[in-house]
Amino acid sequence: MSLRFLLDDELITLEAVEPAMTVLEWLRLRARRTGTKEGCAEGDCGACTVLLGELAGGRVLWRAVNACILFLPMLAGRALLTIESLGGTHPVQAELAARHGSQCGFCTPGIVMSLYARSIGGLGAGQSVEDALAGNLCRCTGYGPILATARALATHPRDDTSTLAALRALAADPGPKEIRHGASRVFLPASADELAALCLAHPRARLVAGATDIGLWVTKHLRVLEDEVIFLGGLGDLRFIEETPEALRLGAMVRYAEALPAFTRLHPALGRLVRRIGGAQIRNAGTIGGNIANGSPIGDMPPALIALGATLTLRWGEARRTLALEDFFIAYGEQDRAPGEFIEAVTIPRPGPEDVISISKLSKRFDSDISSVCGAFNLRVEAGRIIRARIAFGGMAATPRRARALEAALTGAPFTEDTLTAAAPRLREDFAPLTDLRGSAVYRMEVAGNLLARLWAQSQNETADVRELADG
């Protein structure tokens, strides 16, 4: 009945585990490691960044994640590193201090951990320094010295020998797959088959993948998690990425950061979208399946995946069914998923050279923001004509949805600027967006139509994205 994980390669065994306690709370209150800070408790500021390690292909895969929305049971079988693990003299720390990279210092431990993850080749280490730091807010410095530190840092591979041995020992003797605490039961399945059986036995159990949304239910809404919670982090077999000439197939537990290269190969526009989802810590924790199952009207993946014609594989016991992604979203807060059923995989057909694809995420801030409008266009153009249109929007309705009237207006028409301009008003038949803090209904409607003009400009190779401009 205990939870077992590594902290600085030392085995920690916790006998009493409150399932909804966050790793941040445990670190600060129980382990008295106060270098990890709470800035927001919702995974947006990065002051609580820690590293999680897991076995992957004979080595340790390290990921920078937000401890504030990570539940304690999610540490099962993992290795945890905090700012204290670095000892104070690591080159990241020395360089950041020497280059005036801290002012008030409160965000600094989180920034150190993000840069440390990068320097040891953690998940997403190949991304730009701006992308690596998009989930670490600093209010004092203006970022210049931090970015300069990041650029100057060499890689400093970590000697993972003892971590590897300890993780292997832990994997060989993983401990219980169920933890009880009072009335609550936490399940830690290690395979999709185990999950399928668990879901049949406990069809009302809450499934938790990356917890990048469910974490907030606890830290912000002070909700109590269900008495039965199934944490999915152990499902290594749902972390597969299959690339074929026809399609990209992803296991539901693939994290954004893991899928990013494959998404980029599928289409660069998809890669550009995914690198703007949350900060690095969120992309290192959030899963493709979780983002879909969550059913949010403003999730960033669904519009693009719908436009690309993605299908879901849902599993219930041993039974599997395939569903077009757009049919999964029934209404706000309602999805086509039966009790005991779970998403096993997502399949995205590979676009052809004749497909014109444009994906736009619009938000107040470029990085780590929720879209006001997310529009995805997939037009098959043959001999100058649009022979098929798949267009989907997020932020325009209660669910991510296709723009059927606009699609109908475009299908069969010549692929010209006039066609696009003339068809844009058809969006009014598809959507009646709301006004909220992210944008007014008027803006959403206008900008959604303008995305057709952007698509045209892109097809003519005109720069239509300020982020692609060279510096002045």
Next chain:
Amino acid sequence: MADQEMPAPGAVTRALPHDSARAHAAGTALYVDDVPLAANALHGAFGLSTHAHARILGMDLAAVRAAPGVAAVFTAADIPGRNDVSPFAGDDRLFAEGETIYHGQALFLVVAESHRAARAAARLARMEYQPLPPLLTTAEALAAGSVLEPTQLMGRGDTAAALAAAPRRVCGELEIGGQDHFYLEGQIALATPQEEGGMHVLSSTQHPSEVQHIIARVLGRADAEVTVEVRRMGGGFGGKETQAAWFAAAAALAAAKTGRQVKIRLDRDDDMIMTGKRHEFTAVYDAGFDEAGVLHAVSLELASRCGCTADLSHAINDRAMFHADNCYFYPAVSIVSHRARTHTVSATAFRGFGGPQGMLAAERMIDHVAHELGLDPLEVRRRNFYAPGRDMTPYAMRVTDNIAPELVAELARSSDYEGRRAAVAEWNRARRVIKKGIALTPVKFGISFTTTHLNQGGALVHVYTDGSILLNHGGTEMGQGLMIKVAQVVADVFAVPVETVRVCATRTDKVPNTSATAASSGTDINGMAAYNAAEAIRQRLVAFASRQFSVPEEAVRFTPAGVWAGAERVDFTELCRLAYFNRVSLSANGFYATPEIHYDRKTHTGRPFFYFAYGAAVSEVAIDTLTGEHKVLAVDILHDAGRSLNPAIDLGQVEGGFVQGMGWLTTEELVFDAAGRLLTHAPSTYKIPTASDRPARMEIRLWAAGRNPSPTIHRSKAVGEPPLMLANSVFCALTAAVAAAVPGAGFPRLDAPATPERILAAIAELKARHG
């Protein structure tokens, strides 16, 4: 005085790292939340009003008291002293009494065994309200006559007649949004009861003395019974000048009542809902000028949303008036300022303190004049700069230290403003979707608290017998590098390495009756006070060495190689030891009061500022005319920090201030709903700049020729606030890019923050005007 050039190996002017830099990076720098608690410590959380304006008919707290882990609940009725946590006006309640005056106002405090238990319990109150009609906007409040004080007027000459006589005239309006401080460390206090009714409070505050006084007032105790301590804040930016007092007072109240240690740490959402922000402003201008773009008369009408109480709004709005001229001479001028009282959170201090809003209005007006005449806005700016004979501000202070013309000329040259402006025009001719804009704007910011008595600082310096030095002063560290700068000053007094000087927590029992670390004054007043304290000790050591070594006092010299008494050299440590054995006091306090300043608020005339700090920035931006998205492409900054005490620290202030100002004017949008509820109360919804928002090319330099003509500490200049206003260049460049999107349609109506939606709306409005 400390204004002489220092010898080469001194600490002053060296680009030393922040004194806590290594501890920050190691995670070992302690903030209030990191301090170990007593075993029986309690955690507090507030119950908040869910109405902007309502009569409280009933407050049933039975469920709160019965919730798991709850130890006690406190309301206004439990306050032994006064229910008043205001800085001076007496109108800020610790807990609402009778009615609520903003959404998010504290109603009660619950203390429990854990933070989460307290937060959960706080939501269980059963409230009965009688909703009253709220005044939410500035316009609503002014129409209803709801103001903090009568409309204020500053000016000179017959503006109406001069406007009427001017050859050309433009009028316009600009709305300027507020800003949340978003210090990474939220509001927090830890109160520990002491013997005999004493109270010790760790508070994340910029103003420990005021927190001390307010706690004493709330508890009905003497100031001397309360000690407030702050080692560092995880960011302040003005948001912990007055706001920190509530949480410290609430923690002290609960600690006094329960006899247990009490910590109050606000959850981020509660923090953003409960605490004040930068003032929203509306500015209306009417400018008369000639064909050359030279202003003849300016009429400016400012109105701000002050929220439900006075807080510091009087002084903040005064400062907006003081900066509505920026660097420009207005021959005839009328500046009118309305201070609206609304049922929204009380607006408070925020880096710049009203100055940014006043200054942005001036820049918008100049841009409009230039657009009207088809001139380069920079040329119009130059033609209106203060100059000999044209050097009187609207508040009748003569500008005698004006370096704006030289500084702007140097920046225009080094940034190739002319060449890039031509390239931007060329780009805009050739491109349809993406339009660019470029702007150079100057900053002139008045340094001193405009409330004259606040311009005082105190320090306490101890030299121990081993030669180590302990430095205390009234200033607080919020990341701005105050401690290292003052330590550099003290180290140089004794010509010892800066490592010899140990900085420590600011405490009200060491230096009393201090002013807030605010108004960019931290180094000016505390640096000078610490210098005076150290100098007093040094004088005693000089006198002692003179006696001890039988040399005249003039022959005693402190050098990095030791102290020379004539031809004899003695280590500083040895001198300290000898002085102790000869019963010489090695401890001194120091005091400083800024000279020469005075101000008559009735007539809004005087010399409110000891000097001005200057700077200028060029920003080049691009906008997407289809989506309103934008990007700041490149920034060049030249800033005047006088003779910088620490160029690394000062450059950090310049860059950080600029980026914070850029956020204010672009991505940071506070959205309130029709009921007065703030909808953007967490980083998921309120977007401060992130790493990729930093312009990829930023050239930031301190003005090498900078020397403060006023006798400040080593002729340095204050640097905390002025750089924020360098970001006005971003807003002006965005305005220029919007104008370029619809050429010939007129001058755009763009409000701040310039979100994608506002940029698209400004383009649409221009197109509609165009027909």
